[in-house]
Amino acid sequence: MIRVFDTTLRDGEQTPGVSLTPEKKLRIAESLDRIGVDAMEAGFAAASQGEMEAIKLIADSGLRADVYSMARGVITDIDAVIKTSAVGVHLVIPSSDLHLQYKLKKTREEILKITSDTTQYAKDHGLKVELSAEDATRSDLNFLIKMFKSGENAGADRLCPCDTVGVLTPERTQELYIELKKSFQNIPLSVHCHDDFGLALANTLVALKFGADQAHVTMNGMGERAGNASLEELAVVLKAQYNVNLNIKTELIYETSRLVSRITDFPLQPNKSIVGENAFVHESGMHTHGILANPSTYEPFKPEIIGRTRRIASGKHSGSTGIRASLNEMGIEPNNEQLKEIFLRVKSIGDKGKRVADADLQAIAEAVMDLPMLRPIKLEEITVVTGSNVTSTASVRLNLNGNILTEAATGVGPVDAAITAIKKAVGIVEPIQLDNYSVKAITGGTNAVTEVAVSLSKGDRKSTAVGVNEDIVIASVEAMISGMNVLMTNYNNRKVKEKP
Ligand code: MN
Secondary structure (H helix, E strand, O other), rough: OEEEEOOOOOOOOOOOOOOOOOOHHHHHHHHHHHHOEEEEEEEHHHOOOHHHHHHHHHHOOOOOEEEEEEEEHHHHHHHHHHHHHOOOOEEEOOOOHHHHHHHHOOOOOHHHHHHHHHHHHHOOOOOOOEEEOOOOOHOHHHHHHHHHHHHHOOOOOEEEEEEOOOOOOOOHHHHHHHHHHHHHHOOOEEEEOOOOOHHHHHHHHHHOOOOEEEEEEEEEHHHOOOOOOEHHHHHHHHHHHHHOOOOHHHHHHHHHHHHHHHHHHHHHHHHOOOOOOOOOEEHHHHHHHHHHHOOOOOOOOOOOHOOOOOOEOOOOOHHHHHHHHHHHHHHOOOHHHHHHHHHHHHHHHOOOOOEOOOHHHHHHHHHOOOOOOOOOOOEEEEEEOOOOOOOOOEEEEEEEEOOEHHHHHHHHOOHHHHHHHHHHHHHOOOOEEEEEEEEOOOOOOOOEEEEEEEEEEEEEEEEEEEEEEEEHHHHHHHHHHHHHHHHOOOOOOOOOOOOO
């Protein structure tokens, strides 16, 4: 059985610009536990008081997964781990001459003794020891083996040759693990890869094939520099391509990815494998045509496997089949002539370099087909209070099909407060979820026009909408409401307005 050792909360937290409070770390730890990681490295206990508290909070929270803390080959680091009540220590000691000479200023003999002494000390205090050689992949192999032997003799539970700067290739990974397996038959091996050359996943797979049985990974591939091998890629490639199941509940991958991205404030590139915004979006005519006939034509695996749905986008590359499918979701059924006209207008907007959100597509269809503009939700008023010593608060009055809804909410900032208030007001009637929010300044300067794009979902239905305004709050509110209106639009059973 291949085990997952998640290090989102340690290597992942070392992502430049990311820093988490103990409460946030706990929320991520709980979601990692829910998805089924076998072990998690919750942090580096000796780094700070807050870090130690975070690890203790997680270790004491009754998770099913084994909780580890990182430590260097220093007794006081291990003492810090002991105080957290973590079950294990991820003991990281450099093995390359480069690190010995420039970072530690220690000899190889000293490193062997440190490895033996600290492993022994951790074991004496009842800790499981995951012994990692840092920069192992640029180390002298004979010395690496010697160092691992010292650890094994002192009672280490596992060995991990870390590819700290991501220099492995699949071929070198194979050689390394074959060699290590010859010397270490009675102690399990882990693999820890970084993605500096985009090979982290490939190298991890090769290591698993040639002797490792535990992979160090992070959610969303977070981590130092180009990041670590990613949990979602490993779990899905093993399931879909190798028919190997981990303890990971893959159907929770998308929601876990979103939660980690939100809490760490670390956005994902749209074309990120598995969890990127575009991973199941189809725009080009040829592709949507195929997808609508049989999704396997242009999808390597079903989006349901990771708990998400596919979406057909409209734009320059659209085909008429995809546009018709998007309109049908709103209950709009154009005849062939109308569809042709809608299709031409979508293309001409796309040609100007603009994205065509679902809300735009709806407006185009209404104009072409002379439909009454159905906008169930209208904004009557919104007030936002924000500042440096006040909690951002928003109150909103909406008109939903003639009924007035009033709500207020607080948020981390004015946009969050406003969106939360709208979601609360509409949520009473319709459970609509905000899946993605992105903002860009169209022009430079503080008076820039802001463009906010949102993706929303209601059950299986999805919608995208854009709001443009000088005021970021208003732009956000406009995008939200127009996206919600798409989801609530249903032209079925509605008479098309007769032309006079
Ligand atoms: Mn690392």
